[in-house]
Amino acid sequence: MNRDPLTILKEHQDEMRQEAVLYAKQRYTTAPKDAAKEGKPRPSLLPMDILIDFICPAYEEGDIKYERESHRRGFPVTDLIDALDRHKKAFVAGEDYDPETKEKYGIDKHHVAAMVFCCLSLLHTLKYHPHLDDRRDPANGMLLNEQGDAEAEKVEGAELW
16 A cells, blocks of 8 residues: 555654654753753843843933943942842831832832842942952951952953943
8 A cells, every 4th residue: 555655754753753752851851950951041030021120220220310331330339238228128117119219210119129239239249340349347347358449450351341
C-alpha cells in the first residue's frame, strides 16, 4: 500500500515533536542548573509593571527637582539612609503617598517606591561612587570607608554613571 508522502511527513514531524518534548522534560528535570540558567541575569523576572507604575515616579521627581539622570552621580550614603528612614516612618504611620512630591511636582510617589529608590541608589553609589560612603563607626566616629575623592576615578564604570 502506497502512503501519501504528506501523511508520512506529518507523522514524522509529530514523532520529532514528541521526542523534543520528552528530551526537554528529561533535560530540565535532570539538569536543574540548565533549567535555572544559573549565572545568567534574567531581567524577564522583573515586575516591569511595578517598576514603571511605582519606581519611575521616584526617578521622575529627581529629573524635575534637580536635572535628568542626576541620580547617576551618586549620593552621600548617610543621606540615602536618612531618606529611607523618613519614607519608612511615613509609610508605617499610614501615609502611602508623599504629599510634598504631589504638591510641589504633581507626582504621585509612593513611600515604598521612594524606599526602593533609596535602596537602588545605595547599591549604585556603593558600586560606582564608593568615595561617597560616609558611614561612621558608632564606636569611634571614624569613617568606615577611608577612600578619598581621588579613589572615585579608579572605580570601573564610575565615569559612565
